[in-house]
Amino acid sequence: MSEQKYLGEFEQVILLAVMRLGSDAYGKTVRELLAEQLNRDVTVGALYATLERLEVKGMVTSSMGEPTKERGGRAKKYFKVTAKGQQALKRSKDALTQMWQGLTLRGRGVQL
Amino acid sequence: MRFKNQPMVSQPPQITERFLTWCLPTELKEPVVGDLAEEYSQKLQSQDYLTALAWYQRQAVRTAVRYLWQNKRGLLMFILGLLTFLATLLMAIMFSGEVGIFINVPSILVVYPPAIFLTIGICSAQTCKTALRLLFDNELIMDITELKAAKHVYTILGNSSLWLGFMGLVIGGVAIAIDVNEIIEHQMLGPAIGISILTFMYGLIPKVICYIGEQKIQHLIIQKEA
Known part of the structure:
Protein backbone atom coordinates (compact mmCIF):
# COMPACT_ATOMS: atom_id res chain seq x y z
CA MET A 1 0.00 0.00 0.00
CA SER A 2 1.31 3.48 -0.87
CA GLU A 3 2.59 5.56 2.06
CA GLN A 4 1.80 8.80 0.23
CA LYS A 5 -1.46 10.41 1.21
CA TYR A 6 -3.92 11.91 -1.23
CA LEU A 7 -4.81 15.58 -1.28
CA GLY A 8 -8.08 16.81 0.14
CA GLU A 9 -10.65 18.32 -2.21
CA PHE A 10 -9.98 21.89 -1.06
CA GLU A 11 -6.23 21.42 -1.34
CA GLN A 12 -6.64 20.17 -4.91
CA VAL A 13 -8.85 23.10 -5.83
CA ILE A 14 -6.34 25.59 -4.43
CA LEU A 15 -3.36 23.97 -6.12
CA LEU A 16 -5.20 23.99 -9.44
CA ALA A 17 -6.16 27.64 -8.96
CA VAL A 18 -2.54 28.57 -8.23
CA MET A 19 -1.42 26.70 -11.34
CA ARG A 20 -4.06 28.38 -13.50
CA LEU A 21 -3.09 31.84 -12.30
CA GLY A 22 0.61 31.28 -12.95
CA SER A 23 2.73 34.25 -11.95
CA ASP A 24 -0.29 36.22 -10.65
CA ALA A 25 -1.29 33.72 -7.97
CA TYR A 26 -1.77 35.45 -4.62
CA GLY A 27 -4.53 35.42 -2.01
CA LYS A 28 -6.98 37.76 -3.68
CA THR A 29 -6.70 36.34 -7.21
CA VAL A 30 -7.02 32.76 -5.94
CA ARG A 31 -10.18 33.72 -4.05
CA GLU A 32 -11.59 35.48 -7.08
CA LEU A 33 -10.90 32.49 -9.31
CA LEU A 34 -12.63 30.13 -6.89
CA ALA A 35 -15.62 32.45 -6.76
CA GLU A 36 -15.81 32.75 -10.55
CA GLN A 37 -15.18 29.13 -11.48
CA LEU A 38 -16.79 27.27 -8.61
CA ASN A 39 -19.08 29.90 -7.13
CA ARG A 40 -17.33 29.23 -3.83
CA ASP A 41 -16.80 32.04 -1.35
CA VAL A 42 -13.69 31.16 0.63
CA THR A 43 -12.59 33.27 3.58
CA VAL A 44 -9.08 34.70 3.45
CA GLY A 45 -8.26 32.84 6.66
CA ALA A 46 -9.27 29.44 5.28
CA LEU A 47 -7.33 30.06 2.09
CA TYR A 48 -4.10 31.10 3.80
CA ALA A 49 -4.37 28.30 6.38
CA THR A 50 -4.50 25.77 3.52
CA LEU A 51 -1.74 27.47 1.55
CA GLU A 52 0.45 27.48 4.65
CA ARG A 53 -0.21 23.77 5.17
CA LEU A 54 0.66 23.04 1.54
CA GLU A 55 3.82 25.09 1.89
CA VAL A 56 4.87 23.10 4.94
CA LYS A 57 4.30 19.90 2.93
CA GLY A 58 6.50 21.34 0.18
CA MET A 59 3.74 21.48 -2.41
CA VAL A 60 3.85 25.23 -2.91
CA THR A 61 6.50 27.88 -2.49
CA SER A 62 5.88 31.52 -1.76
CA SER A 63 7.64 34.81 -2.36
CA MET A 64 6.84 38.35 -1.31
CA GLY A 65 6.11 40.97 -3.96
CA GLU A 66 6.40 44.73 -3.86
CA PRO A 67 4.14 46.80 -1.57
CA THR A 68 1.38 48.62 -3.44
CA LYS A 69 -0.67 51.71 -2.67
CA GLU A 70 -4.10 50.06 -3.03
CA ARG A 71 -3.04 47.51 -0.41
CA GLY A 72 -2.13 50.21 2.09
CA GLY A 73 1.57 49.77 1.39
CA ARG A 74 1.52 46.02 2.04
CA ALA A 75 3.17 43.43 -0.15
CA LYS A 76 1.50 40.52 -1.93
CA LYS A 77 2.51 36.95 -1.21
CA TYR A 78 2.81 35.03 -4.46
CA PHE A 79 2.45 31.25 -4.60
CA LYS A 80 3.80 28.68 -7.01
CA VAL A 81 3.08 24.95 -7.18
CA THR A 82 6.21 22.82 -6.86
CA ALA A 83 6.98 19.57 -8.69
CA LYS A 84 5.97 17.72 -5.53
CA GLY A 85 2.63 19.54 -5.57
CA GLN A 86 2.08 18.63 -9.20
CA GLN A 87 2.89 14.99 -8.48
CA ALA A 88 0.41 15.00 -5.60
CA LEU A 89 -2.26 16.49 -7.87
CA LYS A 90 -1.65 13.86 -10.52
CA ARG A 91 -1.77 11.09 -7.93
CA SER A 92 -5.09 12.36 -6.59
CA LYS A 93 -6.52 12.75 -10.09
CA ASP A 94 -5.39 9.24 -11.09
CA ALA A 95 -6.91 7.79 -7.93
CA LEU A 96 -10.24 9.47 -8.65
CA THR A 97 -10.19 8.44 -12.32
CA GLN A 98 -9.47 4.87 -11.25
CA MET A 99 -12.37 4.88 -8.80
CA TRP A 100 -14.75 6.41 -11.34
CA GLN A 101 -14.01 3.83 -14.05
CA GLY A 102 -17.01 1.70 -14.96
CA LEU A 103 -19.25 3.57 -12.56
CA THR A 104 -22.64 4.92 -13.60
CA LEU A 105 -24.73 7.21 -11.44
CA ARG A 106 -28.43 6.39 -11.65
CA GLY A 107 -29.94 8.83 -9.17
CA ARG A 108 -32.42 11.43 -10.32
CA GLY A 109 -30.65 14.48 -11.71
CA VAL A 110 -27.18 12.93 -11.48
CA GLN A 111 -26.17 11.63 -14.88
CA LEU A 112 -22.61 11.30 -16.06
CA MET B 1 -18.99 55.85 -8.97
CA GLN B 70 -3.92 29.20 17.20
CA ASN B 71 -1.74 32.26 17.65
CA LYS B 72 -2.80 33.72 21.00
CA ARG B 73 -3.59 30.56 22.96
CA GLY B 74 -1.07 31.35 25.70
CA LEU B 75 -2.45 34.84 26.17
CA LEU B 76 -6.08 33.65 26.20
CA MET B 77 -5.30 31.00 28.81
CA PHE B 78 -3.40 33.60 30.86
CA ILE B 79 -6.36 36.01 30.78
CA LEU B 80 -8.77 33.17 31.56
CA GLY B 81 -6.66 32.12 34.54
CA LEU B 82 -6.48 35.68 35.80
CA LEU B 83 -10.23 36.22 35.37
CA THR B 84 -11.01 32.93 37.11
CA PHE B 85 -8.82 33.95 40.04
CA LEU B 86 -10.44 37.40 40.31
CA ALA B 87 -13.95 35.97 39.88
CA THR B 88 -13.34 33.37 42.60
CA LEU B 89 -11.98 36.06 44.89
CA LEU B 90 -14.96 38.30 44.23
CA MET B 91 -17.38 35.42 44.75
CA ALA B 92 -15.76 34.52 48.07
CA ILE B 93 -16.00 38.16 49.18
CA MET B 94 -19.66 38.38 48.17
CA PHE B 95 -20.61 35.09 49.85
CA SER B 96 -18.95 36.11 53.08
CA GLY B 97 -21.35 39.02 53.57
CA GLU B 98 -21.16 42.65 52.68
CA VAL B 99 -18.69 43.68 49.96
CA GLY B 100 -18.11 46.99 51.76
CA ILE B 101 -16.32 45.31 54.66
CA PHE B 102 -13.53 44.28 52.29
CA ILE B 103 -12.85 47.85 51.23
CA ASN B 104 -10.63 49.95 53.42
CA VAL B 105 -8.99 52.96 51.82
CA PRO B 106 -6.16 53.48 54.39
CA SER B 107 -5.17 49.81 53.99
CA ILE B 108 -5.16 50.21 50.20
CA LEU B 109 -2.96 53.30 50.53
CA VAL B 110 -0.56 51.45 52.82
CA VAL B 111 0.05 48.73 50.21
CA TYR B 112 -0.42 49.79 46.59
CA PRO B 113 1.10 53.27 46.08
CA PRO B 114 4.35 52.45 47.95
CA ALA B 115 4.69 49.10 46.14
CA ILE B 116 4.19 50.73 42.73
CA PHE B 117 6.54 53.65 43.46
CA LEU B 118 9.21 51.31 44.81
CA THR B 119 9.02 49.12 41.71
CA ILE B 120 9.22 52.07 39.31
CA GLY B 121 12.05 53.54 41.38
CA ILE B 122 14.08 50.35 41.26
CA CYS B 123 13.33 49.13 37.73
CA SER B 124 12.53 52.33 35.74
CA ALA B 125 9.17 53.16 34.19
CA GLN B 126 10.24 51.84 30.78
CA THR B 127 11.09 48.37 32.15
CA CYS B 128 7.75 48.32 34.00
CA LYS B 129 5.95 49.19 30.76
CA THR B 130 7.80 46.45 28.90
CA ALA B 131 7.00 43.94 31.64
CA LEU B 132 3.32 44.77 31.34
CA ARG B 133 3.42 44.51 27.53
CA LEU B 134 5.13 41.13 27.76
CA LEU B 135 2.08 39.64 29.43
CA PHE B 136 -0.19 40.52 26.52
CA ASP B 137 2.09 40.53 23.50
CA ASN B 138 3.71 37.25 22.57
CA GLU B 139 5.48 38.72 19.57
CA LEU B 140 7.75 41.12 21.45
CA ILE B 141 11.31 40.27 20.50
CA MET B 142 13.56 40.52 23.55
CA ASP B 143 16.87 39.11 24.64
CA ILE B 144 17.42 37.21 27.88
CA THR B 145 18.74 40.27 29.75
CA GLU B 146 15.60 42.27 28.91
CA LEU B 147 13.39 39.33 29.88
CA LYS B 148 15.17 38.97 33.20
CA ALA B 149 14.75 42.71 33.86
CA ALA B 150 11.01 42.40 33.10
CA LYS B 151 10.73 39.38 35.39
CA HIS B 152 12.45 41.40 38.12
CA VAL B 153 9.61 43.96 37.93
CA TYR B 154 7.08 41.32 38.98
CA THR B 155 9.37 39.96 41.68
CA ILE B 156 9.77 43.43 43.23
CA LEU B 157 6.12 44.43 42.84
CA GLY B 158 4.84 41.13 44.25
CA ASN B 159 7.26 41.00 47.15
CA SER B 160 6.89 44.70 48.03
CA SER B 161 3.11 44.34 48.11
CA LEU B 162 3.33 41.23 50.25
CA TRP B 163 5.76 42.75 52.76
CA LEU B 164 3.88 46.05 52.92
CA GLY B 165 0.68 44.11 53.54
CA PHE B 166 2.43 42.13 56.25
CA MET B 167 3.74 45.36 57.72
CA GLY B 168 0.14 46.66 57.82
CA LEU B 169 -0.90 43.50 59.64
CA VAL B 170 1.85 43.94 62.22
CA ILE B 171 1.09 47.66 62.71
CA GLY B 172 -2.58 46.78 63.16
CA GLY B 173 -1.62 44.09 65.67
CA VAL B 174 0.54 46.50 67.64
CA ALA B 175 -2.23 49.14 67.65
CA ILE B 176 -4.74 46.57 68.89
CA ALA B 177 -2.36 45.31 71.57
CA ILE B 178 -1.72 48.82 72.90
CA ASP B 179 -5.40 49.70 73.22
CA VAL B 180 -6.77 46.21 73.71
CA ASN B 181 -8.75 47.01 76.86
CA GLU B 182 -10.45 50.02 75.32
CA ILE B 183 -11.12 48.13 72.07
CA ILE B 184 -12.74 45.26 73.94
CA GLU B 185 -14.77 47.69 75.99
CA HIS B 186 -16.17 49.29 72.83
CA GLN B 187 -16.68 45.86 71.22
CA MET B 188 -14.33 46.82 68.38
CA LEU B 189 -11.88 43.91 68.58
CA GLY B 190 -13.39 42.04 65.61
CA PRO B 191 -13.38 44.99 63.15
CA ALA B 192 -9.89 46.05 64.30
CA ILE B 193 -8.42 42.59 63.64
CA GLY B 194 -10.39 42.42 60.40
CA ILE B 195 -8.83 45.63 59.07
CA SER B 196 -5.35 44.43 60.01
CA ILE B 197 -5.84 41.17 58.13
CA LEU B 198 -7.41 43.08 55.23
CA THR B 199 -4.14 44.96 54.71
CA PHE B 200 -2.34 41.64 54.45
CA MET B 201 -4.96 40.41 51.96
CA TYR B 202 -4.36 43.53 49.83
CA GLY B 203 -0.71 42.54 49.73
CA LEU B 204 -1.44 38.92 48.86
CA ILE B 205 -3.59 39.65 45.79
CA PRO B 206 -0.84 41.42 43.76
CA LYS B 207 1.65 38.81 44.97
CA VAL B 208 -0.42 36.05 43.34
CA ILE B 209 -0.88 38.05 40.12
CA CYS B 210 2.82 38.96 40.02
CA TYR B 211 3.76 35.34 40.59
CA ILE B 212 1.81 34.41 37.44
CA GLY B 213 3.55 37.22 35.50
CA GLU B 214 6.92 36.12 36.83
CA GLN B 215 6.37 32.51 35.78
CA LYS B 216 5.15 33.55 32.33
CA ILE B 217 8.38 35.48 31.73
CA GLN B 218 10.45 32.69 33.28
CA HIS B 219 8.92 30.36 30.69
CA LEU B 220 10.03 32.74 27.91
CA ILE B 221 13.54 32.81 29.42
CA ILE B 222 13.68 29.00 29.46
CA GLN B 223 12.54 28.91 25.83
CA LYS B 224 15.25 31.42 24.88
CA GLU B 225 17.94 29.51 26.73
CA ALA B 226 16.99 26.16 25.18
Missing part, protein backbone atom coordinates in the same frame (compact mmCIF):
# COMPACT_ATOMS: atom_id res chain seq x y z
CA ARG B 2 -19.42 57.17 -5.45
CA PHE B 3 -22.46 56.34 -3.34
CA LYS B 4 -24.21 58.85 -1.15
CA ASN B 5 -23.14 57.32 2.17
CA GLN B 6 -19.67 56.41 1.04
CA PRO B 7 -16.83 58.13 2.87
CA MET B 8 -14.04 59.88 1.01
CA VAL B 9 -11.35 57.56 2.34
CA SER B 10 -11.36 53.98 1.07
CA GLN B 11 -9.40 52.72 4.07
CA PRO B 12 -10.77 49.62 5.81
CA PRO B 13 -12.21 50.12 9.32
CA GLN B 14 -9.20 50.73 11.54
CA ILE B 15 -10.35 48.87 14.65
CA THR B 16 -11.18 45.68 12.74
CA GLU B 17 -7.96 45.90 10.77
CA ARG B 18 -5.92 46.32 13.96
CA PHE B 19 -7.69 43.42 15.61
CA LEU B 20 -7.03 41.23 12.58
CA THR B 21 -3.37 42.27 12.44
CA TRP B 22 -3.02 41.47 16.15
CA CYS B 23 -4.52 37.99 15.70
CA LEU B 24 -2.44 36.98 12.69
CA PRO B 25 1.00 35.37 12.86
CA THR B 26 3.79 37.76 11.79
CA GLU B 27 4.38 36.14 8.40
CA LEU B 28 0.71 36.48 7.40
CA LYS B 29 0.05 40.03 8.59
CA GLU B 30 1.11 41.72 5.39
CA PRO B 31 -0.41 39.42 2.75
CA VAL B 32 -3.74 38.82 4.52
CA VAL B 33 -4.39 42.41 5.63
CA GLY B 34 -3.16 43.65 2.24
CA ASP B 35 -5.43 41.27 0.30
CA LEU B 36 -8.45 42.38 2.29
CA ALA B 37 -7.57 46.07 1.90
CA GLU B 38 -7.17 45.65 -1.86
CA GLU B 39 -10.45 43.77 -2.25
CA TYR B 40 -12.27 46.20 0.03
CA SER B 41 -11.04 49.12 -2.06
CA GLN B 42 -12.29 47.38 -5.23
CA LYS B 43 -15.65 46.58 -3.67
CA LEU B 44 -16.10 50.26 -2.76
CA GLN B 45 -15.94 51.09 -6.47
CA SER B 46 -18.76 48.75 -7.40
CA GLN B 47 -20.85 48.36 -4.26
CA ASP B 48 -22.58 50.40 -1.62
CA TYR B 49 -20.32 51.45 1.29
CA LEU B 50 -22.33 49.45 3.85
CA THR B 51 -22.24 46.28 1.73
CA ALA B 52 -18.49 46.59 1.29
CA LEU B 53 -18.07 47.31 4.99
CA ALA B 54 -20.18 44.28 5.97
CA TRP B 55 -18.11 42.11 3.62
CA TYR B 56 -14.87 43.38 5.15
CA GLN B 57 -16.05 42.90 8.73
CA ARG B 58 -17.23 39.35 7.99
CA GLN B 59 -13.98 38.35 6.30
CA ALA B 60 -11.77 40.00 8.90
CA VAL B 61 -13.61 38.62 11.92
CA ARG B 62 -13.78 35.06 10.52
CA THR B 63 -10.08 35.15 9.70
CA ALA B 64 -9.18 36.68 13.06
CA VAL B 65 -11.16 34.07 14.97
CA ARG B 66 -9.49 31.28 12.96
CA TYR B 67 -6.04 32.51 13.99
CA LEU B 68 -6.87 33.85 17.44
CA TRP B 69 -6.82 30.50 19.27
